[in-house]
Amino acid sequence: MRDSERDDLFARARKDASPTDDDRRRVRGAIHRRLGVGAGTAVATTALKAAASTAGAGTVAAGTVATGTAGASAASVTATAVSLSAVGVVKITAVIAAIAAAAVVASTGLPHFMAEPAAKKADVVEAVRPVTTTRPVAATPAMTAAPLSAPPHVDPIPAAPAVTNPLPVAASPMRERAAPGPQPSDLPVVVDNPAPPPPRSGTEVDLMADVQAALRVGDAPRVLALVSEHERRFPESALAPEREGARVLAVCASAAPDEARTQARRFLSTYPLSPLGGRVRATCGVTDGSR
Amino acid sequence: MAAPLDFDALYEDHFGLVWRTARRLGVPTAAADDVVQDVFLVVHRRLGDYDGQTPPKRWLLGITTKVVSDHRRTYWRKDSRVVPHEVDRDGVETHVSLRPAPSEEAEQSEALRLVSSLLDEIDADKREVLVLSQFEEMSAPEIAELLGLNVNTVSARLRAARQAFDAAYARHRARSAWRKP
Numbered sequence: 001m002r003d004s005e006r007d008d009l010f011a012r013a014r015k016d017a018s019p020t021d022d023d024r025r026r027v028r029g030a031i032h033r034r035l036g037v038g039a040g041t042a043v044a045t046t047a048l049k050a051a052a053s054t055a056g057a058g059t060v061a062a063g064t065v066a067t068g069t070a071g072a073s074a075a076s077v078t079a080t081a082v083s084l085s086a087v088g089v090v091k092i093t094a095v096i097a098a099i100a101a102a103a104v105v106a107s108t109g110l111p112h113f114m115a116e117p118a119a120k121k122a123d124v125v126e127a128v129r130p131v132t133t134t135r136p137v138a139a140t141p142a143m144t145a146a147p148l149s150a151p152p153h154v155d156p157i158p159a160a161p162a163v164t165n166p167l168p169v170a171a172s173p174m175r176e177r178a179a180p181g182p183q184p185s186d187l188p189v190v191v192d193n194p195a196p197p198p199p200r201s202g203t204e205v206d207l208m209a210d211v212q213a214a215l216r217v218g219d220a221p222r223v224l225a226l227v228s229e230h231e232r233r234f235p236e237s238a239l240a241p242e243r244e245g246a247r248v249l250a251v252c253a254s255a256a257p258d259e260a261r262t263q264a265r266r267f268l269s270t271y272p273l274s275p276l277g278g279r280v281r282a283t284c285g286v287t288d289g290s291r
Numbered sequence: 292m293a294a295p296l297d298f299d300a301l302y303e304d305h306f307g308l309v310w311r312t313a314r315r316l317g318v319p320t321a322a323a324d325d326v327v328q329d330v331f332l333v334v335h336r337r338l339g340d341y342d343g344q345t346p347p348k349r350w351l352l353g354i355t356t357k358v359v360s361d362h363r364r365t366y367w368r369k370d371s372r373v374v375p376h377e378v379d380r381d382g383v384e385t386h387v388s389l390r391p392a393p394s395e396e397a398e399q400s401e402a403l404r405l406v407s408s409l410l411d412e413i414d415a416d417k418r419e420v421l422v423l424s425q426f427e428e429m430s431a432p433e434i435a436e437l438l439g440l441n442v443n444t445v446s447a448r449l450r451a452a453r454q455a456f457d458a459a460y461a462r463h464r465a466r467s468a469w470r471k472p
Contacts, residue, residue, distance in 0.1 A: 001457040009460075010425035012402035017314035017426070019323075024306050027324055031302070031331050 036275075204234050211246045223250035245276030252284035260284050296341050302331060305348060309355050311426060315407055316359045330358045346437050405463070412459040417452035424449055 019027075207230050214222040227247045230237070237243065248267045252260040264284035268277055281287065306327070313326045333354050341350060410418050423429045423437065431449065435442040 001460050003453075006453065006456065006460075007425070009402055009406060013315075013400075013406035014311065014426050014428075016400035016403035017311040019307060019310040019327075023310065023323070027306070027310075027327050027331075028302065030324065030328050031335075034328060034332060035335060 204230070204237060204239065207233070208239055208242065211243070215246055215249060218253060220250040220254040223247070224254075241271045241274045242276065244271065245274060245280060248280050249276075249283050252280070257285065261286050296338055296347055298331075298335055298338060301334060301347060301351070305351050308348065308427060309351060312352060312355045312422075313359055314403065315410070315422065315426060316356065317407060318359055318362070322362070326359055326362050329362070330355050333358060349437050409456055409459040409463060412462075413452060413455040417448060417455050420445055420448045421452035421456060424452075 207226060211223055211226045211230065214220075214226060223246055227243050227250070230239075230243050244267055248260075248263050251263045255263070261284055264280050264286045267274075267280055268286065271277070274280075309330050310323060310327050313323055313330070314320070318326045330351070334351065337354070341347075345353075410422065413421070419438070420434055423434045424431070429437070431445045432442050434440070434449075435445045438445070440448075
């Protein structure tokens with residue numbers, strides 16, 4: 001066998017064995033979901049939670065600290081899971097800047113993926129909403145500075161397979177993969193899943209979107225008002241951790257530091273696994289807590 | 292002491308390596324998603340155990356090999372053609388026959404199937420360097436660093452590996468010719 005023949009054979013085999021960009025995105029999204037599900041609370045409305053998390057979590061501090069310590073702590077798991085979701089980070093940059101305290105962190109403590117080229121960000125954005133909306137998300141670097149073009153409630157379904165699918169989560173990627181025809185990103189939701197989706201109140205989602213919007217512009221009083229409304233109307237909501245996280249962030253932006261830290265600590269001990277934990281720590285200047 | 296590994300960076304840098312390795316070891320396309328996900332979940336779980344000495348690539352290769360092996364045992368055990376291969380403490384293949392099941396084989400591309408089966412016929416040491424060289428397109432010095440070997444050793448092993456591969460190919464041709472009318 002001549003060298004060139006062998007090289008050619010290997011080259012063809014290598015090509016056959018190589019993943020596509022779509023494989024890379026899809027698997028990343030699936031890993032993200034599995035890490036998120038594994039670390040987070042096992043609540044049936046993971047979809048909603050994921051939406052809120054995606055929109056608001058993934059703090060700079062969490063991404064850096066947690067992957068750095070690389071411990072097996074749950075906090076680390078959560079934070080790393082979220083750090084996969086660069087979209088969360090992208091979005092949060094604006095939020096953090098608006099909110100105040102963490103602005104410095106945003107400009108100095110950027111984890112590596114914040115510095116990645118736009119293409120990669122777009123990549124991740126795609127990955128995070130594999131089975132979601134058809135509404136385009138402007139995944140440009142401008143997102144990091146400008147207000148978001150896509151409010152959080154438009155891409156609420158990333159974890160949908162895990163939600164409505166009674167099978168282990170591990171099975172869902174296979175299902176996605178096996179589905180012929182449209183790519184995951186084209187699928188409306190979970191087309192092959194006969195189980196009814198969990199009840200989703202558009203109103204609640206709208207309300208949380210308003211909360212996010214108010215957070216984004218740093219309107220703490222409005223955040224507090226909306227959060228109270230949410231608590232009144234949806235006291236048992238699966239989005240309670242997100243609601244409480246938003247409340248704490250708003251408090252941290254407006255209340256006295258001591259009060260802010262107290263609330264932050266309470267939040268961190270109540271929701272030790274919340275993806276918002278890192279953000280709360282960064283914004284409220286809390287260094288201890290559940291980690 | 293190397294810096295702690297960053298999960299996202301590992302994923303970005305080595306996703307292709309993991310995927311290709313799984314495919315080469317016979318994981319069908321339809322199962323590649325699951326296997327690769329599992330690899331990275333194991334990686335994630337074991338980040339804290341990483342010794343800081345092993346090159347990350349080698350560490351990942353070890354985990355990948357192990358996960359593929361586990362998947363075979365778990366999901367494809369009933370296939371008599373699957374011989375669970377042995378993996379040493381570092382997850383390095385020591386004995387392999389990860390030949391895909393016939394149904395998977397049909398699905399796998401001809402070139403990949405052929406290369407995988409020919410690689411199965413050569414020693415693990417040789418296979419390792421050949422795969423890194425031809426599949427992962429690493430240079431001899433890079434391979435030497437990865438495996439903690441002398442460059443000359445790698446070069447010699449590569450030569451031997453190519454010869455062994457060629458011999459396997461010749462046998463394959465002979466068998467094919469015999470089978471064909």
